[in-house]
Amino acid sequence: MDIDNNLICVKNLVKTYKMGDMQVFALRNVTLNIEKGAFVAIMGPSGSGKSTFMNVIGCLDYPTSGEYYIDNENVFKLNKDRLAELRNKKIGFIFQSFNILARTSAIENVELPMLYNSGIDTKERKERAMAALKSVGLAERAFHMPNQLSGGQQQRVAIARSLVNNPLVIMADEPTGNLDTRSSYEIMEIFQNLNDKGITIVMVTHEMDIAQFARTNILFRDGKIVTNSVVVDRKIASEELKNLPVLDVNEIMT
Amino acid sequence: MKLLNLLKIAYRSLSKNKLRVLLTMLGIIIGVASVIAMLAIGQGSKENIQTSMASLGINSVMIYPGSTNQGGVRMGAGSYSTLTLKDVDAINSKCDFVTDVSPVVSKSSQVIAGNQNWHTNVVGGLNQYFKIRDLTVSVGSSFSATDEHTAAKVCVIGQTVSTNLFGENANPVGKFIRINSIPFKVIGLLAVKGQNTFGQDQDDIIIAPFSTVMKRMLSTLYLNSILASAKSENDIDNAKTQISTIIRIQHKLTHADQDDFTVRSQADIAKTFESISNVMTILLACIASISLLVGGIGIMNIMLVSVTERTREIGIRMAVGAKSRDVLFQFIIESIFISVLGGLIGIVLGILIAFLVSYFGKWPVVITGTSILLSFIFSSAVGIFFGWYPAKKASNLNPIDALRFE
Ligand SMILES: Nc1ncnc2c1ncn2[C@@H]1O[C@H](COP(=O)(O)OP(=O)(O)OP(=O)(O)O)[C@@H](O)[C@H]1O
Ligand SMILES: [Mg+2]
Numbered sequence: 001m002d003i004d005n006n007l008i009c010v011k012n013l014v015k016t017y018k019m020g021d022m023q024v025f026a027l028r029n030v031t032l033n034i035e036k037g038a039f040v041a042i043m044g045p046s047g048s049g050k051s052t053f054m055n056v057i058g059c060l061d062y063p064t065s066g067e068y069y070i071d072n073e074n075v076f077k078l079n080k081d082r083l084a085e086l087r088n089k090k091i092g093f094i095f096q097s098f099n100i101l102a103r104t105s106a107i108e109n110v111e112l113p114m115l116y117n118s119g120i121d122t123k124e125r126k127e128r129a130m131a132a133l134k135s136v137g138l139a140e141r142a143f144h145m146p147n148q149l150s151g152g153q154q155q156r157v158a159i160a161r162s163l164v165n166n167p168l169v170i171m172a173d174e175p176t177g178n179l180d181t182r183s184s185y186e187i188m189e190i191f192q193n194l195n196d197k198g199i200t201i202v203m204v205t206h207e208m209d210i211a212q213f214a215r216t217n218i219l220f221r222d223g224k225i226v227t228n229s230v231v232v233d234r235k236i237a238s239e240e241l242k243n244l245p246v247l248d249v250n251e252i253m254t
Numbered sequence: 255m256k257l258l259n260l261l262k263i264a265y266r267s268l269s270k271n272k273l274r275v276l277l278t279m280l281g282i283i284i285g286v287a288s289v290i291a292m293l294a295i296g297q298g299s300k301e302n303i304q305t306s307m308a309s310l311g312i313n314s315v316m317i318y319p320g321s322t323n324q325g326g327v328r329m330g331a332g333s334y335s336t337l338t339l340k341d342v343d344a345i346n347s348k349c350d351f352v353t354d355v356s357p358v359v360s361k362s363s364q365v366i367a368g369n370q371n372w373h374t375n376v377v378g379g380l381n382q383y384f385k386i387r388d389l390t391v392s393v394g395s396s397f398s399a400t401d402e403h404t405a406a407k408v409c410v411i412g413q414t415v416s417t418n419l420f421g422e423n424a425n426p427v428g429k430f431i432r433i434n435s436i437p438f439k440v441i442g443l444l445a446v447k448g449q450n451t452f453g454q455d456q457d458d459i460i461i462a463p464f465s466t467v468m469k470r471m472l473s474t475l476y477l478n479s480i481l482a483s484a485k486s487e488n489d490i491d492n493a494k495t496q497i498s499t500i501i502r503i504q505h506k507l508t509h510a511d512q513d514d515f516t517v518r519s520q521a522d523i524a525k526t527f528e529s530i531s532n533v534m535t536i537l538l539a540c541i542a543s544i545s546l547l548v549g550g551i552g553i554m555n556i557m558l559v560s561v562t563e564r565t566r567e568i569g570i571r572m573a574v575g576a577k578s579r580d581v582l583f584q585f586i587i588e589s590i591f592i593s594v595l596g597g598l599i600g601i602v603l604g605i606l607i608a609f610l611v612s613y614f615g616k617w618p619v620v621i622t623g624t625s626i627l628l629s630f631i632f633s634s635a636v637g638i639f640f641g642w643y644p645a646k647k648a649s650n651l652n653p654i655d656a657l658r659f660e
Contacts, residue, residue: 088575
């Protein structure tokens, strides 16, 4: 396989779950290369294995068999600590359910990955967390608790958190699944800006219009990739946002 | 990861659950406080025994009439009439390990001075009695050889007696008191000695010449006890054997006969009490340790609940790059934090309890650095020990399993 130009190389990935006597195939022989700077949207019906795939390439889960290289590293040969380092430094993961720490302020949530990165001192950590929050438009909410933030804002905190250690790739499993159209587009705007700066983005979505913001679309069915196509008529989030009817003045201002 | 960061993480998550942390700590606080207080009380009574031993005359040897276990029935020492002045003379002339000897007789008596009266123990002894018991006369003097010869009606009184008969700070020397209606002249006041190990007031005493008490107050030939002092601390045992041998000869006892007297040194008594107080200390320490153990189990319980409750949090931390050992340390530090802080509060509380006991219970306490250090180390160890399992459990989780946990 061609490792050099690709950030992510997946070969013959298989993942099965044992449910009693039955074997559930979540992934059947998935092979995929993702280039540096790509913006991939993964689509597919429920249960087709999208989340399973994301968790494996996000180094959160192990497959049953297969090979996986990220940034020229043979992931399944690494020990747990090296995997943790990989998650910390090279991958930013975003969940549908936000997964930010409750009763912990926005800025402390964003600081979290840097606490596990010994090269960063307190001063730099605070500065970078603040900068990341600013880049997602949440500077004024830095000291708010998650329960004082809207869903869209919480997801933006999660995005800021995924950014602070300057990852090579951002992986997002249905990042807009719990959000309304405006918040979703705002997230897409952030993603497109990041992608323009060279960060690779892999994202799962159920919504056709969200997939239109990516550069390529991949369709999963039954644990297999069925199509891998370039998006024609790619949408630009900043322009789409202008066309949305103004519903809430405050929402725009934050 | 840096230790400082770990401490910060542990502090942040603990500060979100203050009440729970406090309740968990309570077990450790009570455990440590009881260890400190118990050891302080135990150590206090031990040192009290040592000092009161020294104040009684460390080399002194007492001879009581009657065996301690005659016919299997224990009788109070002094309920037998076997010792006489001849025994005293024999010890005096034949025991070369003994320096001073004094016969002792005593009678509990009513004492009157003016319109005040007081009930106390009147002891008759020789001049040596003062020396053996390490008593000093602070005002006036003790009696002379002439007083002994003439059975003079003079006495030396303790501070408590003086206070009760003549009032606080009065000088009793030269005044007259009536003991069982017999007038005595007070010629000396004893220096204050305070309570002894058994809580007896050592200043509640009147000492008169032996012959005076024997002839004028008692009508008996027998002694309550004989008091002697060995030449040195090393000679105590020799003196005891020598005295035993001599008195056995004096009493014409055969091999088949048991002693009709008992020889005890001050050191023996102190040793007995020291071993009793040692047993007490160990017992108290055991009880305290058990409460520490229970406190530790409390920590483990809460940490286990905490790990389960915070599985998602662990998953999130792992997803953003926490290694297994980061999670392990976070939870261990949390439990150490609980136990160390609990330990510190417990130490303060224990010292406070010890002082209250000594203040209100009039019981001597000694807080040693070792007991503080020991309970501090022990409580930290409890934190590590009982925090380990829940922490290990948390750190062994897979990121995805932790994140999926409901
Ligand atoms: N922990 C698990 N144990 C057993 N089976 C599982 C587990 N996780 C996923 N599966 C199964 O694996 C298959 C793929 O699941 P996956 O979550 O990847 O689907 P998905 O494409 O993300 O679906 P959705 O769009 O609803 O999120 C499903 O059939 C699911 O039942
Ligand atoms: Mg899914």
